[in-house]
Amino acid sequence: MTKDEMDRALERLIAAQQKRDLAGILATYADDIVHDAVGRDPNPLHGKVAVGAFYRESLGDLENTKVLPVRRLYGEDFVMEESLIDGYAHGRPFDLEGYSRPVRFRILRIFEFRNGLIARETDWFDIIAVQRQLAPPRHD
16 A cells, blocks of 8 residues: 555544544445454454444543544554544543543554555553543542
8 A cells, every 4th residue: 555545544543533434434444453452351343343343332432532643654654643533532442431631642553554544553551641631520
């Protein structure tokens, strides 16, 4: 894939994630997608059914989320992307109570492509930043 083709595929994924469009998200993945979010249990997820179940459960955890790409590094059939995630935490993102608080953190993702689709995604989150922002409210 060319750099422009990989960029277009990632822009479709990011747009679908920001709209919380599950069908749009899954359309960017190969049927046998491997989705590896380091530290998540269970991990990695295999196939669109498992990835779809993950997104159905987690899309509501971060509301009004913006994915702000910082930089991308390209290989023959892969992209490494550093981004900022900016949104409001609801539910239990990362097993922490959101309390509708703003949250902003970095994420590093590697996307591997096959036949124009994402065949593997590996994500590392700045969980320390998330924990600092979503620590339980203090009641002094």
